[in-house]
Amino acid sequence: MHASDVGLTEAEYQRIEALMGRAPNDLELGLFGALWSEHCSYKNSKALLSRLPHEGPHVVSGPGGNAGVVRLSQDLDVAFKVESHNHPSYVEPVQGAATGVGGILRDIIAMGARPIAVADALRFGTDRHSMALLHGVVKGVGLYGNAIGVPTVTGDIGFSDTYRANPLVNVLAVGIRRPEHAMGANTAKPGQVLVLLGQRTGRDGIHGASLLASRDFDEQSHELRPTVQVGDPFLGKLLMEVTLKCVEEGLLAALQDLGAAGLTSASAELSESSGVGAEIHLDRVPLREAGLTPYEIMLSETQERMLLVVSEENLERVLAVAQDFEVLATEIGRTTESGELHLFYEGAECARLRTDWLVDQAPRRSVDEPFWEGLAQAPKTESGEVPKFRSEALLEVAGSLDARSRASVYRQYDYMIQTRTVYGPDRDLAVLDLGEDGGLALAVDGPGRWAAEDGYAGGAGAVLRVLATLAATGAEPLGITDGVNAGNPDKTDSYRAMGALIRGVADAARAAEVPVTGGNVSLHNETDGESIWPTGVIGAAGRHPHPKSPVPQNLGKVGDAILLIHSGSRDWGASVAERVLTGRVSAYPRTDLENAKSRLKAMTEWVRENPPHALRVLGDGGLGMTLVRMWAESGPSFGLQLSLPEKDLQEKTRLFFNEAPLQWVAAIPMDKLAEVTRRLEASGLAILLLGEVTEGGMMVLDGRYQWSYADLMARWRKPYEEVHDEL
């Protein structure tokens, strides 16, 4: 076998020989290929990610584990993380997406937490094939989440030709655990038993990490279909119940799920993070079909498997728990003091490697200070002419793919099971009622178009929007998770674009004083040399003060004042409306990050102390579409009477459609206007009175533009499959 057969370069091979002092055998080379792949080693992104802020008062454990963990209440930890399954979902959308959900759920379970929510962030092209992919992906997400009984409570979707051959399927999962049930992969001790739990190992997914997820696509990519795994949510549920029961009974010394690179990464990463070695007898691994070689057993990505580390005295009980659920549990080896991964097949040694070679010694790209500093530089871009305001523009934006209602997607997901969903996917964020432990707010966002021209502004903008979304309901952010999706890192432009995106996330998170507790990087989202827009999917978990009665997101009451709360900018760059009305995407506006924290804090405190009748973060489609979404919740018996101060028609367009950071739309009693204005202006926010809530199903602007509820809703509620009139 050659280095290229396992996705390694000649230079990497030389390094392996130098480390080992000998040539690796084929199995050993395969292990290096898997763990030194982009997907497992983060060789091109780790130095950038290390610049993210990870510390915060609520952080229990940050990056490095299977998921980040924050403390929600004295008695409850929340584990959460976003992960991508982009490449498999293009090759086989239903199973690619289903196993994406299964995989991130096992990451949460591996922290000892019970999954309580899933969120999906999806990006597709706009052609017919993309709509078929969308159909398959949504089916796959539902297939796994619905069956395993975890609600898909919120999500995010976006469309652009840039994703045509590289759709993005990012899934965020959240779990809860009692602090005393904390579990991880870093607590194994020498002399303990390694138990492989779950599915029999088959030939599915071999080279998924090294060849599928760590390379660009080309016209031969369909031959990679056998590298995609198949999910079994029924077994996934049993695996979850066995694992969590063992956790609750205190039977496990350590725990690691089998994901990318299967047993290879599970055993190596568990050993390395615990500071132990492992001796594994591959002939003991239960197989789905006879005749798998040691190489195939180590590299298989068969789903629904967990690696448990159990002390001798708990072994019998662990096996009994598994048997009660009729899940296969097999002793496959032991932890040792050696610091080596030592593999045997039928008594004969077949591989012997130090785990730090596999996990820590992968060649990684470094990032020096000048490069990092340079990533914050604003690109020189031009913004084109802004079209004059006209009433049809709102109808066009309402019916555009990026601004449309997501209902045709989320109604295929069970979003109510576990009976905690107070706010579900029809809102800007999910609010879950956790009873005595309080409430959890969960928001996910990250418009790719914002980063198309200026990755830094897009990354920062996505962080600010999820935090503004939490603030709108009075939730306190505990941590964020970042899903970075970008092109081929070997190309200067793609690498720099990813770097700028991460720099933007880092600066905004630092400015807002919210830690990034974990995340995921998916690179090589590139086909035939064309990269996607760098896309940062940001998820935020927050503590909600009164989850049973979150602030409404409708139009409040008839007679209420409608306000735009903003931060000064009316730059409509990278807005949905700019794309729809001009066909261009210019740079997303940058904002002064120094004031972000105080503005977010001012909003959170206002909402907590003196909640408005309704409040919504300014979303895709700007002020116009935010009003449409508020109206959709109030229904056709409500209406709006509005006027904009600008006489200039281009200024009107900018005001009505811009998506600049840190803006909200509120409905408050008219007699509170002065008080609210005083309060928010004192914190550097600006208030614009737009008009008032009326009766009667019409929105009237400046006395001359008007829209009926029925017309707007007919555009906004169109399912995604109807794309013939798009772009």
Next chain:
Amino acid sequence: MQIGVVTFPGSNCDVDTVKALTDLGVQAVVIDYRNHRLDYLSAAIIPGGFSYGDYLRSGALAARAPVMAALRDAVEEQKLPVLGICNGFQILTEAGLLPGVLRPNRHGEFRCDWQTLRVAAESPYFPGLRVGDRLRMPIAHGEGAYYTPPGSLQALFQAGQAWLQYTDDQGQLHALTNPNGSVANLAGIQQGSVAALMPHPERAMHRYLGSDDGHKLLSAWIDGIRQEVGHARV
């Protein structure tokens, strides 16, 4: 009074159902699918989920589990009140304890949504629920299109077995309010002491979750069990 919540390996609404019964002040006991004895129960619920993964046909394998033989005996010999929810409905039709079958939704998609229902027939097992009453509850299923052979529908209505129907918010029946392609918009069926519905009453226990009409339906059922227990079974 003890109500059994019958669980299969892939049941996933069992916890929510136990929580709902507990909220209603009833003692809920989880009955594992391997159980052979149910005669100490006052009633049983088969909750929602994907009993055995349901890769074959929803409920097909569960209907053949040991607990279902015991349940059949308890229904036939003691008129044990049984309520099937979602997958529980599918299992009860597969087991032949209710007439008809549930087919894949006509549009081919899983559907989760809020849905208004209308009570189409009264029953001693649900005192207080009157014909025409409206109930708002979530649905969440991929195979909920109720089907019964041509010619059998009229008998179903005449016997009062056609129990619940999907309607619009005003309680009007029409094709647009049918979320899955069920015949005659049927959402729930009853026969003797056995009743079942596709919607999830256990998810509609509080107004802050969207509706407390599930509370109303389950309370009525528990009242019915208390009355039956009082008259016939003690």
